[in-house]
Amino acid sequence: MVKSSPFVVFESPEAACKQVASEIAQIIRKRASLGRSTVLGLATGSTPIPLYQELIRLHREENLSFANVVTFNLDEYLGLDRDHPESYWTFMHRNLFDHIDLLPENIHLPSGMVPADEISAHCAGYEAAIVRAGGIDMQILGIGRTGHIGFNEPGTPIDSRTQRVHLNEITRQDAAPAFGGIENVPTQAITMGCGTILAARRIALLAWGEKKAEIVREAIEGIITDRVSASFLQTHRDATYFLDKESASALHL
Ligand code: GLP
Secondary structure, eight states, rough: OOOOEEEEEEESSSHHHHHHHHHHHHEEEHHHHHHEEEEEEEOOOSSHHHHHHHHHHHHHHHHHOOTTTTEEEEEEEEEEEESSSSSOOOHHHTTGGSSSSGGGGGOOOOOTTTTTGGGHHHHOOOOOOOOTTTTSSSEEEEEHHHHHHHOTTTTTTTTTTTTTEEEHHHHHHHHHHHHHGGSSSSSEEEOOHHHHTTTTTEEEEEEGGGGGGHHHHHHHHOOOTTTSEEEGGGOOOOOOEEEEETTTTTTOO
């Protein structure tokens, strides 16, 4: 059966992020009023930066508190220390965590420095921590040029869980400028699996710019296939693509 994923097209990334941030704020406030915490699944890359800026603005100007929020990031490069300038730990602190009232003990990212013989246990522990926290209420995603979500490169099964993965050549090329050359880009990472992501109650995938138009079209309109991990979102009952006009430009629907 061919099914497509719902999508909404906005004038600009900022307009789309205002909408996603307001949805996040609503969830946080509603759950806090019931005495419950909110579990957010977070992504890195350039795409979610305007979302994080808007969340920081809501915190500063509209009293949105993250004191009741628990976060789980999708992934981390293997071999990078937390303090490495390109680690996702550093990215998240620089772009969001250092500017809001999230409690340090509520922040979770896979460790990039876990010894090889402890990786499986570390991944199982990450999965268990998500379950203990109550599962992910809302998961934010970007999309790689290979159609990956998190670091789930082509060939990753729909039911995969948090695991060690090898990075695709295209993904490493895309990361090369930030690392000052492809030779400095890690070859492996730990990522939540496709199954981990699909277990979130709500999913928002963000994509901007013409560079993403073709892969967005494949993910939304194409068949559900492990060649494009994002196409698995078609099987989720509450996953929405938030696009700008450029990233939506190849859609036929
Ligand atoms: C990396 C991240 C993904 C992200 C992708 C796209 O591979 N692991 O989570 O979606 O980059 O990056 P950008 O948002 O910069 O296009």
